[in-house]
Amino acid sequence: MAIPVATKRMESVPNILTLCRIFAAPVLVVLLSFPNPLTRAVATLLFIMASTTDYFDGYLARRYNVISSMGKLLDPMADKLLIMTALIMIVACTEGSVPAWMVVVILGRDIMITSLRGVASAQGVVIEAEELGKYKTILQIYAIVGLLMHYRYLSIDFHAGGMYFLWASLILSVWSGIDYLRKFWHAAVRQG
Secondary structure (H helix, E strand, O other), rough: OOOHHHHHHOOHHHHHHHHHHHHHHHHHHHOOOOHHHHHHHHHHHHHHHHHHHHHHHHHHHHOOOOOOOOHHHHHHHHHHHHHHHHHHHHHHHOOOOHHHHHHHHHHHHHHHHHHHHHHHHHOOOOOOOOHHHHHHHHHHHHHHHHHHHOEOOEEEEEHHHHHHHHHHHHHHHHHHHHHHHHHHHHHHHHHH
């Protein structure tokens, strides 16, 4: 059976979009190493564009049925790399205006859940991503955009808005982390 031409052309597009997120991370590091209003604005635009690729790579992979093993591996890694890079660089270049402990809790939760999902997967148990985790990621993106902008533009205090979303994402991070631990525990008990 012949593969439709559109599908054949789309096979690598989702993975290319995922790779764009991975390559955006070191560019963010460079931009945020020289913090000023211009580099912060460029970093924010880059982060928004890179975050948007997350939606499109998944949509295109499902739409054209070109889901690949490489995509399944790289997609969550690219998401974590982009978010972690942005949060760490924000703490590094905002001179104490973003509490490091908040970022440690958020990143620690993500590392813990990724590890637990890996252990569960090795035992044949799949712990699916939950809605809480998706909302947490959306709040993190909003927080990062505000915190990357950092400065006041058009009378809008982007840093304050970013902190509001960071607090909300922290609460959802802890809540969804507890939910994942509960699911992992129940799955481990069932496995014996």
